[in-house]
Amino acid sequence: MKKVLVVETNTTRYQGTEDPTGLWLGEAAEFVDEMNHAGIGVDFVSPKGGFVPLDPRSMKYTDEAIMRVYESQDFVERALKNTLRPDQINPADYFAIYYTGGHGVMWDFPDNPELQKLAMDIYRNDGYVTSVCHGIAGLLNIKNDQGDYLIDGRNVTGFTTAEEIIAGKKSVVPFLNKAAAEARGAHFEKKRFYSEYAVKDGHLLTGQNPFSVRAVAKLLLNEVK
Template sequence: MIKVLIVETNVTRYGKTTDPTGLWLGEAAEFVADMQQVGIAVDYVSPKGGFVPLDPRSMKYTDETILKVYESADFVQRGLTQTLRPDQVDPADYAAIYYTGGHGVMWDFPDDPALQKIALTIYQNGGYVTSVCHGIAGLLNLKTETGQYLIAGKNITGFTTAEEILAGKKSVVPFLNRTVAEAHGAHFRKKRFYSEYAIQDGQLITGQNPFSVHAVAQRLIKQLTV
């Protein structure tokens, strides 16, 4: 059975503020729904394992597809309350890794060595490293065995500076995705703010914002089911 590993955040607030954040629900649930439609299994991992908080703002952007996953016992248990720790994951079991977003990931995705090892092993095994929105934070610091950034020379996308400004979070986030991506040699691509946009460059598939989940999922499904 083909399996994809979904990565989610454990971070509950924006840095040292009292402003709550967490997983952007639709970026997990919509992806899961697409995988279920074609019989691709998923597991869930977070940097610390266990509980995954939801960004409260993400609850305003749901539909029947998202709510159906959110209401399922499997997602509540495995995806929100009992996520795996990285040391419980065998990368050989997965054809791809998918980094979800929500602002929380900007604090616990970029420099987690255990998650980095999982992602690089999946990539080296011929699998796909994918993300949507702020999930690109999980890719920004990945390095190959030769010490080169994995995204160097690659076309990627993620939540843009314009979108951070519109979200009112530019002054709060610890970095800007495009700035770091380009500093690490990537070609950061984008479309109009909050427009669906996903691109593939080899084994990397990335989406710009929460409205790009389906586009990322469909590109990955195409690769995994050929």
């Protein structure tokens, strides 16, 4: 059976600061947990391959399920130490691509043509393009065969401006998700801050925040039952 390609960041700091960032652990671990229960395999890719840093703040928001995935040697080796490079991926092996979040993705996801091509190849092959929270950054500049933004005219969601303010990061992020998505013609939807919310628009599935990971995963699993 085909697998899901999970995309993670290599960015270790908020650019222009000394503050650490990286992958939001739960946004990978909870998704992997859902795929494991469904018997679906996952691979991990990052813009540069290799090491993926963890946002230290994400370690404060764990539960038993997240820790179980995090403590597995397979996850440590493949998702945190030795992620694949985009040029090592055959998109034909995957029925979906899933962009994780953590603020780091805002710097290395949007302008990566290799990841964009992988996503479009999967999408073009009747696959799914999915994201959660800041992972929407990976969707912003994907273009279809006509040269139009993939999210143009589509319903999407991601980490909101209100959530950036509450997180204390509005002044250091390079863009705001809602404004960036709308600038590309998307219809940005949201619910109350830090509420679980996921949006399905055809083969485009997006989640608002770290509390929406399982909702995105379940939308995807419902599609492929």
